[in-house]
Amino acid sequence: MNFTFNQSRPIYQQLADQLEEMIFLGIFNPHDQVPSTTQLSQQLHVNPATILKGMNQLVDKGLLEKKRGLGMFVTAKAPAMIQAKRQEDFYSNYVKAIVAEACKLNINEDTLINLIKRGYDHD
Incomplete structure (x- = not known):
């Protein structure tokens, strides 16, 4: 799982787009857990709030769902x-x-x- 960022757009938007692409390509399938905010923050050296903002965009679109205490998962319809x-x-x-x-x-x-x-x- 590789993420690449550039200066053209905000990092949170690029993260959301790349996670969406990974769902589309089947890297993450319905009901799969995506890496946590903390994991992504440490791996990518990006502020956890930035990671969360990107992931929340996917929650708002209905592509990810939060399961309290468990993490974020790809929705069945994503x-x-x-x-x-x-x-x-x-x-x-x-x-x-x-x-x-x-x-x-x-x-x-x-x-x-x-x-x-x-x-x-x-x-």
């Missing part, structure tokens, strides 16, 4: 929630732009679909 959000982001960030560019180029829907299929055939 992977599906992450996938649904990423699919919506994919639509918003990529599909809409592709369709807009296709319209500018006078590429109709059928031709665009064929181009997308062609992209799948090359992988």
